[in-house]
Amino acid sequence: MLRTxxxxxxxxxxxxxxxxxxxxxxxxxxxxIVKGEPVCGYLHRGIEKLAEARTYTQVIPxxxxxxxxxxxxxxxxYVQAVEKxxxxxxxxxxxxxxxxxxxxxxxxxxxxxIGVNAxxxxxxxxxxxxFRERExxxxxxxELTGSRMTLSYARIGGVADDAPEGWLDRLKKLMDExxxxxxxxxxxxxxxxxxxxxxxxxxxxxxxxxxxxSLSGPTxxxxxVNYDLRxxxxxxxxxxxxxxxxxxxxxxxxxxxxxxxxxxxxSVRIIQQAVEQIKEVDGxxxxxxxxxxxxxxxxxxxxxxxxxxIIGYYVVSDGSxxxxxxxxxxxxxxxLGYLDEMVRGYLLADVVAILSSIDIVLGxxxx
Amino acid sequence: MAKEKIAPVDxxxxxxxxxxxxxxxTVTVPRDKLLEFMQALKDEFALDYLTNETxxxxxxxxxxxxxxxxxxxxxxxxxxxxxxxxxxxxxxPSVFPIWGGANWQEREIYDLLGIAFTGxxxxxxxxxxxxxxxxxxxxxxxxxxxxE
Numbered sequence: 001m002l003r004t005x006x007x008x009x010x011x012x013x014x015x016x017x018x019x020x021x022x023x024x025x026x027x028x029x030x031x032x033i034v035k036g037e038p039v040c041g042y043l044h045r046g047i048e049k050l051a052e053a054r055t056y057t058q059v060i061p062x063x064x065x066x067x068x069x070x071x072x073x074x075x076x077x078y079v080q081a082v083e084k085x086x087x088x089x090x091x092x093x094x095x096x097x098x099x100x101x102x103x104x105x106x107x108x109x110x111x112x113x114i115g116v117n118a119x120x121x122x123x124x125x126x127x128x129x130x131f132r133e134r135e136x137x138x139x140x141x142x143e144l145t146g147s148r149m150t151l152s153y154a155r156i157g158g159v160a161d162d163a164p165e166g167w168l169d170r171l172k173k174l175m176d177e178x179x180x181x182x183x184x185x186x187x188x189x190x191x192x193x194x195x196x197x198x199x200x201x202x203x204x205x206x207x208x209x210x211x212x213x214s215l216s217g218p219t220x221x222x223x224x225v226n227y228d229l230r231x232x233x234x235x236x237x238x239x240x241x242x243x244x245x246x247x248x249x250x251x252x253x254x255x256x257x258x259x260x261x262x263x264x265x266x267s268v269r270i271i272q273q274a275v276e277q278i279k280e281v282d283g284x285x286x287x288x289x290x291x292x293x294x295x296x297x298x299x300x301x302x303x304x305x306x307x308x309x310i311i312g313y314y315v316v317s318d319g320s321x322x323x324x325x326x327x328x329x330x331x332x333x334x335x336l337g338y339l340d341e342m343v344r345g346y347l348l349a350d351v352v353a354i355l356s357s358i359d360i361v362l363g364x365x366x367x
Numbered sequence: 368m369a370k371e372k373i374a375p376v377d378x379x380x381x382x383x384x385x386x387x388x389x390x391x392x393t394v395t396v397p398r399d400k401l402l403e404f405m406q407a408l409k410d411e412f413a414l415d416y417l418t419n420e421t422x423x424x425x426x427x428x429x430x431x432x433x434x435x436x437x438x439x440x441x442x443x444x445x446x447x448x449x450x451x452x453x454x455x456x457x458x459x460p461s462v463f464p465i466w467g468g469a470n471w472q473e474r475e476i477y478d479l480l481g482i483a484f485t486g487x488x489x490x491x492x493x494x495x496x497x498x499x500x501x502x503x504x505x506x507x508x509x510x511x512x513x514x515e
Contacts, residue, residue: 048479049503120477211440214417214468221412227416227440233371298391301436303418312419314434325504327421329436337471364496 004030009348013042017120017352020362024339025261033351036343038336043116043366051326056082056293059326060349064150066330070109070307072101072141075154075363078326080235081302082156086295087350093286094158095237096278099169101153103274107178108137109307110260110267110290113218113359117257118189120212120356122191127188136174143167156293158286162213165320178268182261190261199253203342203354213338216331217309218259219358223251224339229305240277241270253357256316294321308332308359330367332360372444374412374437379446383407401450402460405435409465413439414446417466422452422476424506429454430502431482435462453483461487479504 012023021042027035047066051059063074083090090098115130137298138148144163145153153160189195210223222229228245230238246262248255295317303312309331316325331354336356343351373392380388383404385393396404408414419436431452438445454461461484463469473484474493481502484490492499501508 002401041492041496044494046503052394209467211416212467213470214466214472216418225440232440232443233445301419302436303436310418312436314421314436316423325423327419327423329419329421334468334471335466 006034007013011036011351013039017355018362019356019360022360022365024343024355026343026348027074028348031176031347031349033343033346033348036340036351038339039168040190040333040336040362043362045367047337047367048326048328051234051323052291053322055321056295056323059151059323060154060156061152063328064152064367065363067109067306067308067311068149068330068331069112069361069363070105071149072098072105073109073152073304073306074311075152076102076236077302077304077306077313078315079154079156080304081300081315082293082295084302085298085300085317086156086293088235088289089287090158091284091287093162093278093283094238094287096274096281097144097159097163098154098236098280098286099238099241099274100271100278101141101151101159104137104171105151106307107264107267108134109143110264111137113260113307114185114189114257115325117199117353117359118195120352121195122188123192123195126185126192129155129181129185129188140167140171140174143170144318155286155289157289158284160286162285168275168278171271175268175275177272179265182265183231186261190258191319198349198353199257199357201250202253202346202350204250204252205338205342209338209341210251213334215309215335215338217305217307217335217359218256218263219309219335222248222256222259222357224248229303229310235302241273244268244329253353256357256359263275264364268353278353292321294319303329306331308361308364309335328367330364332358332362332364333367336360336365372442374408374414374442374444374446376441376446376471379408379412382411391447393449395449395451398450398452398459402462402465404446405465407433408437408446408448412446413441416440417462417468417472418445420462420469420472420476422480422482424480424504425452426454427508431457431480432481433459433461434475437466458485460484461490463487475512478502481505 012018023039025037064071111130115127118126145151187295198323243266299316312329318324394457414437416438435448
């Protein structure tokens with residue numbers, strides 16, 4: 001057989017398809033990937049270290065800056081961890097507002113996920129369409145929280161504020177329209193022949209490997225592993241909603257993409273039920289929480305299902321008003337850990353498809 | 368908030384006398400028994416998903432504490448396992464052969480806290496620059512030019 005010389009190619013750090021500043025050092029044999037070494041850390045800000053010098057409440061805005069595409073879910077994981085540490089009860093109305101804003105964040109994040117996935121493969125229209133609906137969600141979130149991306153809406157013990165007048169009706173209207181939009185994406189992107197050819201049977205991940213490598217979110221469920229924390233270990237009021245967990249069959253790029261698409265439908269279902277149920281619930285949106293938070297000495301680990309996967313917070317308290325240690329289990333970071341083996345044997349062009357099917361946010365990877 | 372399911376700690380304790388269990392059902396395992404114990408958790412108790420691995424610096428007790436959070440996808444329960452590492456000799460066997468998910472998490476701990484994991488296939492810095500000196504998440508880390 002003819003032997004060719006292997007060569008290196010720097011994919012990134014400045015490359016539009018890396019979704020930020022991220023580098024893969026590829027070893028190529030012709031166009032085949034022999035090895036792909038991911039290099040991250042370009043966006044490392046030391047959030048875990050910074051948190052040690054902040055009070056418990058002051059840490060909340062930092063969590064926004066990790067996965068800024070689904071900021072509410074990042075807030076939620078942290079505040080629930082602190083609540084668990086202190087044994088704080090959250091008012092019911094706040095729980096519903098958390099579910100609603102969290103699921104809105106999830107839809108917004110998945111819209112970017114699938115839109116950018118299409119864009120990376122060359123379908124610019126799909127990207128623009130997804131951004132059209134994302135903008136509507138951003139408007140709603142801005143009205144609710146005062147901010148478009150870095151929401152900082154969750155508070156320890158509840159949420160910052162109640163929904164403004166008429167907001168729930170506007171939300172309901174958008175959620176009623178959403179299935180129509182999703183159908184439109186399904187026709188344009190999912191049903192697209194070129195898109196399918198580029199993603200089907202590319203980057204196949206077996207369920208055993210996915211579990212062994214601690215992958216989570218649509219990356220894990222695309223391989224057919226039924227593990228969604230909202231169902232497996234319901235937190236908050238998630239046990240009151242009726243929804244399904246979409247699963248893939250082959251564990252390829254297409255299945256991971258489709259999981260996100262179908263998850264949006266389920267999120268819409270959850271929000272619709274929450275909007276109905278919240279009507280019956282009145283009362284405060286924040287519980288009785290002391291002005292100065294001093295959790296008892298101890299530690300807690302709490303994890304929730306974010307849009308990218310499982311986000312977990314490990315918080316250690318030494319009894320003072322600042323956390324002794326905060327560690328974040330970031331789904332994007334751990335999902336990337338298997339990238340090297342995932343790209344081996346595929347073509348250079350497939351690297352783009354595989355990377356975007358994992359749906360990473362570099363703010364979260366580098367923390 | 369819904370109550371979390373915790374792995375059958377009593378059963379595990381019966382089988383492995385050397386572990387300690389505290390009131391929060393957290394298991395502490397001696398450093399030299401770590402690999403044997405972890406392998407048994409995976410094989411016998413279906414704890415197949417290493418969700419989180421991290422470490423904390425306790426300079427007053429002259430130790431690092433490495434924390435493992437392990438879930439069972441099939442059974443739906445979870446377990447927190449801890450082990451102490453001497454601060455003067457920060458070395459610990461890697462659990463990478465048991466759970467592949469430890470790969471990058473151990474590299475992160477090595478990078479930020481300076482605990483060396485023996486048996487790890489590619490132990491080098493992951494977030495910070497290769498030439499960076501020191502390990503920022505250690506409590507005695509000082510960086511001139513920083514605000515705090």
